[in-house]
Amino acid sequence: MKANTEDHQFVLQKSMTEIYSDWKAENQNTKLLKSKFLKMRPKNVKLQNQRKLIQCLCEYCENVNLKITAFNNFAVRKNQQHLRIRDKYEAINMILCEKNGEQFNKITCIEGKCVNCGTENLSKRMEPLIIANEEIKWQKWDFVNVPNHKTGKEIKKRQLVTFFTPAQQLFVQLLDELQFLLYHLFVASWQQNQFRQLNNRPPEKTVVLTMDFAENFSCFSQNEIQGAHWAKDSVTIHPVIARYQCKNQECNNSMVDDIIDIISNDLQHDVHAVQKFTEVIIKFLREERGIDVEKMFILSDGCAAQYKSKVAFLDSSMSEVDNNIKSEKAFYGSRHGKNRCDGEGGVIKSKAARIIRNGGLINSAKDLYQQCLCLQKELTNPDGTCNHNRRKLIWVERSNIRHVRPNRVCKTVKGTRSLHSVRGIGAGQIQVRKLTCFCGFCTATEHAEGTSSTCENEAVVGTWRSVNLNGFQHAKQE
Structure with a gap:
């Protein structure tokens, strides 16, 4: 229903030509031109092409x-x-x-x-x-x-x-x-609400990373021949939305919205690729953005192959060893993991499509990366003020991703599917709870198992429970 009218909106189930034919069959003694019939369609009755295609539902x-x-x-x-x-x-x-x-x-x-x-x-x-x-x-x-x-x-x-x-x-x-x-x-709903609170005001020296794989981009060409149509190269796009406090003292701790798009020719969307992308992002934030970050909150869906599995939990426990940063992972509710990364993937692919239609060439993943660099947004605005809406494209070569890591082996954590909050506390050790809380106490204080009595939502989310990742041998780490 439109906001400015009480008329309900309807969408036709048939084309106007079919409806006109049906009407003529039922009213053979009435003469009415098709053009006149078409003009009689009420404004609140829409044509078939205005029906939305709704997919990817729970x-x-x-x-x-x-x-x-x-x-x-x-x-x-x-x-x-x-x-x-x-x-x-x-x-x-x-x-x-x-x-x-x-x-x-x-x-x-x-x-x-x-x-x-x-x-x-x-x-x-x-x-x-x-x-x-x-x-x-x-x-x-x-x-x-x-x-x-x-x-x-x-x-x-x-x-x-x-x-x-x-x-x-x-x-x-x-x-x-x-x-x-x-x-x-x-x-x-609970997880979305907690994520919204955290993104609105991340604590000092922390970064919130919302991440997800976008659907692969299929390279194509303008005036493409038939043989090329059936042999397209694909490109991995992994958008990450980073939220953190601006380091510029004149900005009064304003929030920075830093979009980091990982472009890669590696098509294996697994936990090992995610770990590499995370390492690249933390290095970028420290070296190029110059922020002092001690802890990262990673918000993602619960895909077992990518974010929510024994290897992903082990990577979280080893975060301080690998990247000198504490790690806490939180997961969207099952089947309800849509976030801003979906839209950001569309930004990249829409730009690429416009470039190709205008005669540009995108035949490979590296071409997509180079052609879309124009989407990057600088640290400062033209007037010299700090830009808090940034975008950076980062290229990750296939050969730099290790999909076999013998040093990251452990047993599955019991009840993994029901866990929505995981944080690393040491090599091979994590803490888990059934739901996420980002109240002031939970984001600013480290507390031991079972002692989170001042958490505002303990009755809902439960207390942290320590888990040893069995089967992991830290002595074998490279």
Whole structure:
């Protein structure tokens, strides 16, 4: 709905030509030119090309949305429109206690330990639909066995599958998924809120690094021949958003937004590449930006191959040995890791596409790096004042990344998937907790296991728990 109108917006399911043909078939005795018919389209009815393509959604959230949509459609068919549920958030609020002015629900409600809230309110509201127990058509993103035409074997792929299920049975499934989803969404929202607080005001002598791999850029050319179309080179783009306090005393500790885009011809997106990129970034910040940094906070998604695994945790424990800097990692909620790095990857690729359309040549990763250097932003503005919105492109050669590091071997940390905060405290030693807190105490004070009694959110995030990374032999370090 537009902000300045009460008219709802609709998008056509067919082209105007198809709609005109259907109309003529139903109104054969009425003469109306196609041009006149097209002009009669209401302004709040949009053409098909204005429908957005929405992708990369969380399957847990989307499967709940699909069930809610099925019940809403069923409610309309039964003339019970008042029973429709607006979205997953309304459904979740119906099974929780009131927030009473707080930003989040009580953790006891989220974890299902509260005796005052539950599924009764939602069950009572949906009772007229459930007692009918008619079959409901609904859809779900589920694994389906499909043939692999190259190997001849069956593989599993997620596809949208249609089911017909009695209303009562489907409602039981919805309740089960809502119980899981409320904690899932709470974690996503909590982590985002903590990251926002940290980025707004990083402590002195620290840097906040938000990082993620962008989708690889595929090199192409203007007026490209057919043979070249099927043999494109790819380029790794790894944006990092660095936030830190400006070292210029005249800036009164203003925040610097330093975008660092790693460009590489190495296409192996793994934890070893991330470690190399991190080393390069810390060296750049110290030597070229001239900042005094003693600790880094790394914010990323929970991809096991890149950021959240035993090797990544081991790298964090060895951070002071490798880079003379303390390291704390925090992870977005599962399936909710979108951040500014996605947009920054688009900036690089959009610039490259414009260069190519204007006749520029980008045939390799090094070409992309050199052609996009014009996007860099200097340390000072034209008037001589300090520029707090910076951008730097850094080239990392494939040969400089060691994808086999025998000295970084350990056993998996139990419960890795449920951990959202990890920090290194020594070679082969880390501390972990289930959620992240960046309150003043947690960002400014080192405290031992189980003693974080002054943390503002201890009841929610838990206390730090020390973990020895078994299997790691520090004596073998090179």
